[in-house]
Amino acid sequence: MHVLTLTTNADAPFMTEQMRALERRGVTFSTLSVAGDVDGGTSRSPLEYLKFFPSVLKESGNGYDLIHAHYGLTGPMAVAQWRKPVVLSLWGSDVYGPVEPVSRACAPLCDELVVMSEEMRTYLGRDCAVIPDGIDLEKFQPAPQAEAQEAVGWDSDAHHVLFPYTPEREVKNYPRARRVVNAVNGLFDDPVHLHTVYDVPHDTVPDYMNAADALLLTSHSEGSPNSVKEALACNLPIVAVDVGDVRERLDGVSNSLVADSDEALIGGLREVLESGERSDGRNAAREISVEQTADRLLEVYERVA
Structure with missing residues (x-):
């Protein structure tokens, strides 16, 4: 064909x-x-x-x-x-x-x-x-966080929240992500950094997924966000608004949540960072290989x- x-x-x-x-x-x-x-x-x-x-x-x-x-x-x-x-x-x-x-x-x-x-x-x-x-499950798979943080140059003594889009894309709602992380940053002794990662080679994206402590999605709208599925494949915890198929993808996934209000996003991100645990999202990612x-x-x- x-x-x-x-x-x-x-x-x-x-x-x-x-x-x-x-x-x-x-x-x-x-x-x-x-x-x-x-x-x-x-x-x-x-x-x-x-x-x-x-x-x-x-x-x-x-x-x-x-x-x-x-x-x-x-x-x-x-x-x-x-x-x-x-x-x-x-x-x-x-x-x-x-x-x-x-x-x-x-x-x-x-x-x-x-x-x-x-x-x-x-x-x-x-x-x-x-x-x-x-999602390519061979490319996107869990790896040791310390090694990934060294590969991307992130401080191991801080919390790292991944926002894998350019702030200029209005639909991704970067101001809300910034607002949520600023609020969470005041709740921890160690700094909480929000990383906007975009225009990097796609082969390096798994390093950022494995280096981060959480992925934060605050978009106004989505279809089926690839960043969420890539994070699932790497067992990266996800805190996201209810857009597209996010709720379906996160159903039953540990240490991840869907929220709508800023208060719920702040509380959810705080819980994820406090736990220090990865998710079990890779099991769910197998459905969308x-x-x-x-x-x-x-x-x-x-x-x-």
Whole structure:
């Protein structure tokens, strides 16, 4: 099976790992990405998306079995061609943010719609395949905390809270994370540091997960946050707001919790840091390994092709 992938970010680790797992199952890929650079504070112009249409229309005729469009803004290009069936994967911000109208307009024109959580399916009110992005359990696995802290250069005499996003991404709600950690910092003799980790090689992320004492998620909205699943795989305790599939992922996981108010987040983070214990999240992470999610996505491909 040969698939044309459309994306706004050809380097997205969760997407490329999924594609590698599918390649091991006999699928081959060609990838087209929208031109232009983006970061936490900037986005592409409408002109850059308009320029993407001719490339997709031309490439779609080159013997593919289907087109897999990742993120709602690639949907219009995918459905503009009539030659091949289309699978559209929505990531979360394209459902809960300003891109939502584009995603909703394209959804009924696609042969299959893939979303990251049951919450997204309910919100859209459409028949969807719920397939969260999978985690590479060989890359993300527990390691000695002292060694990981040495690798990333963190002080072993402090508490370390991981916020694996740029503060500029408004949807991640960094001000709330900063507020929570500031409050907790006053409750301990040793300092409590909040680390914003982003734009680092993905292969180094497990070091940060194993070096931290807790992951803090304060997002306004999410689909199925990969940072939570990566933390689970490393047995890193998680304190998170109730967004996306977080509550489902943390169900039954020790030394982790879902909270909504600042008071509950502060109290939960304090308990996690006081315990000094890791979680048992790796058991839960096995349900969303990249191998399992690739099998499910392959079933979608076979249906539409």
